[in-house]
Amino acid sequence: MANPAPAIDSYYRHATLRIRLILLRGVARRFFLNVFNKRYVRESLAHRHGECRRCGVCCHLVANTCGALRFDKDGQSSCRLYTLYRLPNCCSFPIDARDLADRDLVAPDIPCGYSWPERVTRSARGS
Ligand code: SF4
């Protein structure tokens, strides 16, 4: 189902300083994992379920909105650089449930299309 097109900076506009610091820490963490722990990234992605819903939320996690992000009239996001070059942080998001937790800080009502079985199980239990 299509998402309503958000204002370009709506996902992080109300983020507190604490949340912005968490997001920045997440960027650094993903960079570290993508560069120095490719095996962890590969194994975690192998257990990832679902598919991208093109909500565009993960393109707001550097404490701003990426300039390459676009939304069509149906609210579907796209990346202007998709066929050219994207950083590993973009290609592998979300690496694990911790990334989802960070991402949910700015858009808790718009779920990411990806999940991990254990995360689904916890959600199903309501914990
Ligand atoms: S937050 Fe999840 S569903 Fe939304 S664009 Fe990023 S990967 Fe896709």
Ligand code: SF4
């Ligand atoms: S480069 Fe593309 S995928 Fe990466 S944050 Fe920007 S819009 Fe999103």
